[in-house]
Amino acid sequence: MAQKFLTSINLTKNELQNAKIQNLASAPASPVAGQIYFDTTDSFFKYYDGTKWVAVKDGDITSVIAGDGLVGGGTSGDVTLDLNPDNSTIEVNADVVRVKASGITANELDATGVTAATYGSTTEIPVVTIDANGRITSASTAAVSSDLSIAGDAGTDTVSLLTDTLTVSGTANEIETAVTDNTITIGLPDDVTIGNNLTVSGNLTVSGTQTVVNTETILLADNIITLNSNEVGAPSQNAGIEVERGTTDNVSLIWNETTDKWQIEIAPGTVQNIATEDFVNVSVSNNSYAVTISDTATITHGLNTNDVIIQLYDTVTNETVFSDVVRASVNTAVVTFASTPTNAIRVLVTKIG
Numbered sequence: 001m002a003q004k005f006l007t008s009i010n011l012t013k014n015e016l017q018n019a020k021i022q023n024l025a026s027a028p029a030s031p032v033a034g035q036i037y038f039d040t041t042d043s044f045f046k047y048y049d050g051t052k053w054v055a056v057k058d059g060d061i062t063s064v065i066a067g068d069g070l071v072g073g074g075t076s077g078d079v080t081l082d083l084n085p086d087n088s089t090i091e092v093n094a095d096v097v098r099v100k101a102s103g104i105t106a107n108e109l110d111a112t113g114v115t116a117a118t119y120g121s122t123t124e125i126p127v128v129t130i131d132a133n134g135r136i137t138s139a140s141t142a143a144v145s146s147d148l149s150i151a152g153d154a155g156t157d158t159v160s161l162l163t164d165t166l167t168v169s170g171t172a173n174e175i176e177t178a179v180t181d182n183t184i185t186i187g188l189p190d191d192v193t194i195g196n197n198l199t200v201s202g203n204l205t206v207s208g209t210q211t212v213v214n215t216e217t218i219l220l221a222d223n224i225i226t227l228n229s230n231e232v233g234a235p236s237q238n239a240g241i242e243v244e245r246g247t248t249d250n251v252s253l254i255w256n257e258t259t260d261k262w263q264i265e266i267a268p269g270t271v272q273n274i275a276t277e278d279f280v281n282v283s284v285s286n287n288s289y290a291v292t293i294s295d296t297a298t299i300t301h302g303l304n305t306n307d308v309i310i311q312l313y314d315t316v317t318n319e320t321v322f323s324d325v326v327r328a329s330v331n332t333a334v335v336t337f338a339s340t341p342t343n344a345i346r347v348l349v350t351k352i353g
Contacts, residue, residue, distance in 0.1 A: 021045065027053050114139040122146070122162065287351040294344050296336045304330050307352040316343040 022028075022037045033050035044055040063075040072081040114136055119126035124141035131137050148159045148166070159166050168184050170176045173193035178185045227239040240254035252265040263271040289301035292315060301308065306327045312335070313320050323345075324336040335347060 289349040291347050292344050293335065293347060295340050296334075298328065298332055298334050299347055299349070300332050301349040302331050303349065303351045305351060306330055308333070309350045309352065310335075311348045311350075312345050313348075314341070314343050315346050321345060 023040050024037050025039070025041050027039070027046065027048075028035070028037060031048040031053070033048060035048045037046060038044075039046050039055070042055060044057060046053045046055050048054075064073045064079040064081070066073040066081055070081045070083060073079060117139075119128075119139050119141050121141070123146055124143050127140045127142050128136055129138040146161045148161055150157050150159060150166070168177045168179070168186070170186070173189060173191065174195070176187060176189045228235075228237055231237065235257050238254055238257050240252050242250050242252045244250055249268045251267075254263045254265060254271065255261075256263050256271075259273075262274040264274060265271045287303070289299075289303060291299050291301075293299070308327070310325050310333055311320065312323060321341070324334075324338075326334045326336070328334050333349070335345075337345075
């Protein structure tokens with residue numbers, strides 16, 4: 001029975017003589033990194049690298065076999081491979097390996113048919129001829145043009161690539177150019193001025209806060225102009241059209257968002273509501289007034305007296321209806337409903353006397 005050591009054994013650099021590694025037909029269970037044994041089935045020493053058992057062999061290469069065009073090889077020790085040692089088709093020397101063509105002598109193999117020189121320049125390119133045996137049989141040069149022809153919307157020019165500088169120029173306030181790292185950038189300046197007409201075939205989006213159009217005539221195909229188009233929540237801003245009147249105060253046509261009414265500015269800061277169809281004065285004589293309302297409202301009859309008879313009727317059923325009526329002034333009356341009428345209500349005002 002083998003003795004168990006529950007601690008490491010330190011030989012203090014002394015030899016372990018006539019030792020034998022544990023022989024097993026299969027790997028031991030639950031190994032630890034660095035554990036070794038001799039596999040009697042494979043006849044290899046094996047060690048555990050922490051994840052798998054690795055066989056310790058004489059080497060990964062068990063033999064070297066000479067392939068086509070090679071001789072030599074072996075299964076142990078130093079192995080040498082030679083290229084065609086008889087030099088019949090391949091000439092092998094210390095500093096050169098050459099393939100021989102049938103019937104070609106060594107001198108013919110060395111001959112290239114060209115003169116040692118430098119071929120090509122800034123104005124010429126090299127022209128090389130190679131035969132079927134891979135030899136360079138001639139070398140010369142061919143001239144290339146160093147001129148570049150350029151053409152624009154107006155005019156043409158020839159640029160010498162050797163002496164001239166090609167300049168890409170923009171137009172002041174319209175196009176600007178820049179050259180950086182062999183890249184030409186053409187773009188618009190921060191502030192663009194178009195000297196002549198500009199036609200935009202697609203949509204035009206202006207993202208600034210002000211658009212100024214200095215023109216005598218504006219032609220719009222759109223039949224509806226949308227004001228305050230950036231409003232997405234509850235409306236809070238008035239909108240309208242203002243007329244510039246030079247040395248006289250401007251006037252405006254305004255939608256009042258507070259009162260939900262269209263108004264006309266007849267003088268600076270003085271506005272009047274624009275009467276709608278429901279509130280228009282439908283007077284049939286100087287002594288009467290009629291208007292249609294849908295809920296509690298203040299009506300302006302303009303009869304200049306409190307001596308008026310006010311009567312109401314349902315515009316669908318034509319039945320007389322009743323509400324609270326207060327003569328607020330000689331020209332106005334307040335009609336109040338306890339609940340919103342189902343149908344529109346016609347209000348008739350008649351002056352007495």
